[in-house]
Amino acid sequence: MTDPDAGGGRRLDRAADRMLGASAVQRLLIATASTVLALVVGLVVVAAAGYDPATFLVNVFEGSFGDATAVAQTLRSTTLFVLTGVAVAVAFRAGVFNIGVQGQFVVGGFATVVSILWLAPLAPENAVGGAALLVCGALAAVVAGGLYGALPGVLKAYADANEIITTIMLNFIAIGVVGWLVDGPFRGEGQRAPNTARIPEHVGLPRLVFDVPDFSVVGLAVALVAVGAIAVVMERTRLGYDMITSGHQEAAAAFSGVDAKRTIVATMTLSGMVAGVAGAVFAVMIQGYYSDPSGIGTYGFDAIAVSLLAANNPLGVVPAGLLFGGLDAAGRHIGIYSDVPVQLIDGVVGLVVLFVAAPELFRMAARRTGLGGEDR
Amino acid sequence: MAPPETAAPAVRLDGITKRFGDVVANDGVDFTLERGTVHALLGENGSGKTTLMSVLYGLYDQDAGTIAIDGQPRAFDSPRDAMDAGVGMIHQHFQLVEPMTVLQNVILGHEPTENGLVDEAAARDDVEAICSRYDFDVDRYLDTPVRELDLGARQRVEIVKSLYRGAEILVLDEPTAVLTPQEADRLFDVMDELTASGRSLVFITHKLDEALTAADEITVLRDGAAVGTVAAADATERELARLMVGREVLFDRERRETAPGEPLLAVEDLRVRGDRGLERVREVGFTVREREILGVAGVQGNGQTELVEALAGLRPVASGAIRFRGEDVTGLSRRERIEAGIAYVPEDRQTEGLVQDYDLVHNALLGNHTIEPYARRGFVDWAAVREHAEEIVREYDVQPPTPDAEAASLSGGNQQKFIAGREIEHDPDVMVAAHPTRGVDVGSIEFIHDRLLALRDAGLAIVLVSSKLEEIRTLSDRIAVMYEGEFVDTVDPDAVTDEELGLLMAGRDRGEDPTDARRGEAEVEPDRADGPDGGGRA
Amino acid sequence: MSVADYAARNRVRIGAAVGLLAGAALLAALLDLPVAAIVTVGFVERTLQAATPIALAAVGGLYAEKSGVFNIGLEGFMIFGAANAGAVAWLSGGGSPTQLDLWVGILAAVLLSLAYGAIFAALTIRYEADQIVAGLAVWFVGLGFGPFTAVVLWGNRNSPRLASVADLTVPVLSELPVVGPVLFDTSPLVALAALAVGISWVVLYRTRYGYWLRAAGENPEALDTAGVSVARVRYGAVIFSAAMAGLAGAVLLAHAGSFTGTGDTMVNGRGWIGIVAYLFGNYNPIGAGAAAVLFGGLDMLQIQFQTAGIEVPNRLVNLFPYAAVVVVLTVWGSTRMPAAVGEPYESEE
Structure with missing residues (x-):
C-alpha cells in the first residue's frame, strides 16, 4: 500500500539524494565547477553586451579582496550570507523547502529595531545598557523570525500547503507589510525616506580590527557561533536526527515514533529563528534603523544558492558564504567603478544554483572526457 | 493479425546471456515456446526469469544470444518493436495509469484518431469485440477509472490491452501473485481460451503447482541458467523442486507442540479507518498469548495494513480497545508503545523500516533515539549507536557485514534481517510482523522464520500478517482470515486445506461449492472487492 | 472529461469559489461599501486583462506538471x-515601437522562451536536475538577467514608455x-488567452498527445511499455x-x-500565482483559467x-492576491498531484 504522504516525501527524498548522494569530494568538485561555469557564462554575457571581460574580472577581484576595505566589505556580506545560508541549510537538510528566509529575515530585523526603539528609554545610556538592548533586540528577532517561519511550517504539516509557494507569498507579504509600517505607523520623526527612527548611538556592535561603519567582527563571530550551534544540533542531537529523518522519509520517522508534522514545524521554526538572527545583525550592524525592505538586498534568496553550494551542510556554508560575500562586495564595487550593470552578479548567482541543481551534467561531462566516474 | 502458417516455434531464444555489472542474470539460456501452448518459466525469486523475458520484450539488450520470432531472427530495441512483432508482456506491477479510464488505458499509445482527436467510439467497438471473443468482462467497466478496480480486474485489463495491440505471444510475469486461488483458476481458464485461439503464452511463476496445472511445458531456471525443460504431463512437484533449488526439499516442516501462556495482546471490537476515511477494519477482536503466533491471512488490501498500523500505534483507532498485559494501550502513542515493549516489523521496509540513504549506524538509531544509552538528555551517543549497529550486523548475519553500508545498497533480505534484528533487540513482549519475508531471498526467509519461531518459544506473542499462505501455515499456531476488514474465521492450520483458506480469503464460507464461488467471483463489480480505498493514492 | 464532469467532481471547489464571492458581497453590504463603484464594467475589463498572463502561465505550468515535471x-x-x-x-x-514592433516583440519573446525551455527541459529530463532547485534557479537567473537587459538597453532597470497593445474593437x-x-x-491578448485555455483543454482530454501527457505524469512506465x-x-x-x-510575460x-x-x-509573483491557479483549478485548464480570473480580480x-x-493603503491592498494564494493553498493544499511528478524517468534500455 502506498502511503498517501509518501509522494511528496519521496520526491524531496530524491531531491536530497541527488544533492547529497554525491561523495564529499564530488560535492566539492561540483560546487567548484558550477561556480566556474556560471562565472564563465557571466563573462560571455559581459563580452556580448559590449564590455571588456578582463576589466570586469579585475574589478571583481579589486572589489572583493583588493584592500582592507574591500575585505571588510566582503566579510560584511559574508556574515549575512553565512547566517541566512545556515537558515536555509537547516530547512533543506531536513527536506523542507524554506524559500521564505528573506521574509523571516525582514520580519526579524524589523522586530529588532522596533524593540530596541521601544526599550531604549528604559535602559541606561551606556555600554551595559546598549548591550542589554542588543540582546533584547536579538531575542525579538529570534521570536519574530521563528514565528514567521513556523506559520508556513504549520500550513505545510497540517494543511498540506506547499511550503515553496506559501513561503514565497509570505516574502511578498512581509516586504509589503513592513514597507507599509516603516512608511506609516513606524516612520521616524523627520525622516525623509520611509525609514524608522535610528537606534541610539550606544546600541551597536564595536568596531574591532576593521574600522568601517558597517562591519564588525562581532557580527561575523555571531554568524560562526550560529554555524557551530546548528551543526551540533543537526548532527549530534535527537532533534536534528528527527528533523533530518522526517525530511528524508516521513514514513520512517513516523515508524520511529516521531510526530513528523510537529517536526516539520520545528524545522521551519528553527530555520526562521536563524533567519531572524541574520535580520538582527543586518539591522544593527549595517543599517542602524529599518528602511523599506524592498530595497535592502536579497540575502535570503542568495542564501539558497549558498546553502546548495554547501550541499546543505552547515559547516560548508562558511566557505560558500565567503564566496558569495566576495561576489556581493565586488558587485557593489562594480556599481561604483564600472559601467557593467551589477544585475549581472544576480544572474550569475542564479546560474550557480542552476548548475548545482544538475550534478548529473558534470558527472556526464566527466565521463565523456574520461576524467572519472564509471560508464553506464 | 493471423499467425503465419509455419512450423517454426513462436519464440526461440538461443544462448541468451545478460549481465548487470558483475552479476550474470542470464547465463546462456535456451528457451523455445511452441505455438498455441503455455510454457512455464519456473524458478526462485532472482533466478533470472523476469530478466530473460525483459530481453525478449526489448526492455534489455542481451550481451549474447539470439532471438527468433516465428523462425525470423529479431532484435528489439524497445517494447514498441516487440509489440509490433506481436509480443506482449503483462508485468508483475501493472502498467496502468490509475486515474485514466479502462478504455483509455487499453488504447494508450495506439489510439485511433479522427481529425486529430481520439476516436473513443471506434476504440470502444474494437475492445468490445475482443472482450466478447474471449468472454472477458472488461467491456462492462470501460469508463471506470482503473484506480477503482480490484487487482483481478486490472489484470484482465492488462491482457485486453495486449490483445488490442495485436499480441500473438503473451508473457505473463507472476500473474497469480496478487490473486486469490479462485481468481487464479479463472486466469488459467483465460489462458486456455487464448491458446485455443492460437496464441502462445509464457507463464512466469515460482509456484510448482501452478506451473503443473497451467502449462504444457516447464523450463526451470536456477541462478540465471536453464537447468531443465520438461513436459508438464510427465513432471512431479518433487522433481521440479529439486531442479529449482538444486537439492532435495522437505515439503512439510515438522510442527512443534506449543503451550501458549498468559494473554499478552487483546483486541476488542476494533474499528479503524483507512486513508480516505472509509472503515477498513470492522469489529475485529482477538487475543494472542505468550508463546503463540497468530497468523492473519488474506488477499492484500482487506484491512491488514490498517490493522497492523493500529496495533503499532501508527494509525488512530476509530473505536474499540487494544489491551497489552490487560492494560488499555489504545491511547498510547507509537513512541509509548515502543517503550512499552510492542515491536513492529513494518510492511514496507523501504519507506518505513529504513531510511534508505542513511548508513546502518544511523538506521540503528531509528526508533531507539529516546532510549539510553543511545541518547541522553537530547544528545545522541553515536559511539553507542555504532556498537549497537555492529552487534545487529553480526548477530543477524547482515551482508555486507559493515555498519557503514548505506541501507539502500543492501539486498531486500539483508534489509529485512537488519530491521528484524533491530526490533528484536528492543527485547519486546509483543511482535507485530507484517509480510516479514516479502521480496526476500530463500536463505533469509529461513533465517527470519527461524528467528520468529525462536522468539515465540522464548515467550513472545506474535501477530504475523502475510499474503503467503505457505508462510502463514508453517509458522502460525492459529490462522485468522481477514476479508473486507473482518476476521471471517479463525482456523487451526493443521485442520484446513489451501482450498478452504482460499475460499475464506475470497469472502466465502469454506464449505461452499467452489463452482458457485467461481460464478460469484466472475460477477464481482469492478469497484467492489478492493473498494475505492484500495491501491489508489490520495 | 467533459465540463459537466469537471463541475460534478469539483463541487466543493466551485461551491467554495461561489461562497467566497457571496461572502465578499455580504461583507460589502455589512461594511456599506459602495459595491456599484467597485464592481464596474471597467473593473471586469481590467480583471480579465490582469487574469490573462496568469492564465497563460497556469496552462503552461499545468502541462509540464501533468507530464511529470514540476516547472517551478x-x-x-x-x-x-x-x-x-x-x-x-x-x-x-x-x-x-509601433503596434507592429510590439507584436514582433511578443513573437520574439515566445521564440526565445522556446529556446530557454529546451535548455531547462534538457537539464531536468536528460540531466535529471532537481526540478525544484532548477526552477528556483530560473527565477534567480530571470531576476538578474531581466533587469540586466534593461540596464544594458535603457541605462535603467525600468524601460521608457514603449507601447501598449491597442484594443481590438469589433x-x-x-x-x-x-x-x-x-x-x-x-x-x-485576452481573447488569445481564452482561446489558448480552450485549446489546451481539448488537447489534454481529447487528443492522443493529451493521453500520453497524462500517462507520462502518472505512470511513465505504462507509457514507455506502450511504446511512447x-x-x-x-x-x-x-x-x-x-x-x-x-x-x-510578453502579454504583461x-x-x-x-x-x-x-x-x-x-512580474512580481504572477508566475507563482499561476502555479496556484492551476492547483486551485485541479489541473484542468478551464478551472485554471477561472482561478486566474479570481486572482486577476x-x-x-x-x-x-x-x-x-x-x-485602504495601496501597499496593503496590493498584498491581497498573495494572501489569497496562502489561503487557497491552505484550504486546497491536498490537491492530488500526478503520481510521478519530480521523478526523472529512465527507460530501461
Missing part, C-alpha cells in the same frame, strides 16, 4: 518573456452594454510551458506598455478601492 520556474520565464518582448520591440522600432458588437466593452472592445517515449512527451510539455510563460508587458525591473520586476481591487474613495 514559471516566474523566471515570465520575467524573460517581459524583458525580451520589451527589448525586441524597442530595437525593432528604433526606440519608438464594430457594432462593442456598442452592446457591459458585454460590448468587456468582450468586443478590449485587448486581443516518455522523454519526448516531457520535453514537449516543458518547452510548451516555458513558451506559455514567456508569452505570459504589452498591457503595461513598459518594462519594470525594480524589486521583483513587473483581487489584483485589480486596489484601483476600484481608490476610485470608490475607500481609504
